[in-house]
Amino acid sequence: MTVKAEPFDLSGKVAMVTGAAGGLGQCFAKTLSAAGASVVLCSRDRDRPELVRLANDLAGAERLAMDVVSHASVEQAFEVLDEKGIQVDILVNNAGVAISGRAQALSDADWNAVVDTNLRGAWTVSQQLAKRLIEQSRPGSIVNIASILGLQPSKGTAPYAVSKAGLIQMTRALALEWARFNIRVNALSPGYIETDINREFLQSDTAAAHIKRIPTRRVGVAEDLAGPILLLASAAGEHMTGSNLVVDGGHSCASL
Template sequence: MSSFIGKTAIITGGASGIGQRVAEDIVAQGGNVVIGDVNVALGKKLASKLGSHGSFVELDVSRGADCSLAIETAVSTFGGVNFLVNSAIRMAAKPLIELSETDWRKTLDVGLTGTFLMSQAFARHLNKKGSPGAIVNISSIGAQHPYGGSGPYSAVKAGVTLLTEQMAIEWAEHGIRVNALAPGTIETPLTTYLKDPEVRESRTRAVPLQRIGQPADISNGVLYLLSDSASWVTATTLTVDGGVTKTLFNYLKGRGWS
């Protein structure tokens, strides 16, 4: 039976890409979703598509007051909250030598501090109610490999990994599981570079499973980590990348020993 029937999830960055697909899949499995995003037009459009199981709240995850409002929205609309997916990201893709202090700070504010603030608001609420819950933070394979030219992105995502693990060990006693999922290249509005056929081809060839990832590939992993099937899984990162991060030796000559 679905773990989502009658349950409610807040999804930050839920108006687009991976967050959008997670929202759609949770509703398809009988759950409710609060879509929290700075993109009001897209968020409202998705919420109305999801009907009575979807709600939108204008949310800037870097503001603690907004995060509390997202919890209040879940409670007032659906009577409570059980799951949180942190998917919001702000990009400042530049070589580090060119990156401004403002871009550095704002990107950390959204990607790392925002993950902390939203998770803390969620955990405080569940503790007050004495209820269990589960969080999935969307990290990246860029957390394990420095993504040159992406500005603070890799530092943000590496921070998300450790933050995930610390929240998991601190909140396990309250029945809150916290995991991360590290996607490889996924076709979303964030990765418009895939429209360039040359880039697309080369990224496809680099992946052992020979295709670019889709939001559904990530959503399947997120729903597993949130579900009862993962009831003994916490403090871990699930990499979903078609195998690309394990290909280092494919690029080194001299693999034959005979």
């Protein structure tokens, strides 16, 4: 048996992170960069201050405008990279939105915003990358940031929970189709981690009840996802494809 000397080393790789200016996106970008990857940081606004600061902190980082809901925007972003000769090896489909509310009260626009961003967006970006990897006969690793709500819904989260369940199944469907091209596709499903997406909710009484049910009795922090993202992105996870790695302090072992 040969053991790889540096299984988590990403030197020479290019990693793209969508929604990179957000709470988890920043952590993913910093982790992949610390492991040696050059990072492509995507946001709908490439001049967003958080993105500019992050790019300044990470050696060789590129900032890229990309709205994952717009096919034209995703296509254009990849064309910009093509023109610069930047070939992406690792993609973290992290861009996401959450709109909560009683199912009977949510609008079609709410549904579309959530499902188009979280599910169709990840599809479009993955497709653009896979076309290039397949054409260039290069291996790749795609990590879709899903959620434990994709496994088990909780009240008031219907479109979000459905989008993440779809993302987990999309992970399996694409893993099945793209394994022959050496493209691995995995999902990472965090439990609650405090960021802009849920800060308000996490201060509510409902959230306090949820937190009591987490076996570790705490909400996660972004850094809890550093090891897991590195495992899925790197050669350490070489035989993993189609899997869904749950990182939730045991929350999904209890009722959500």
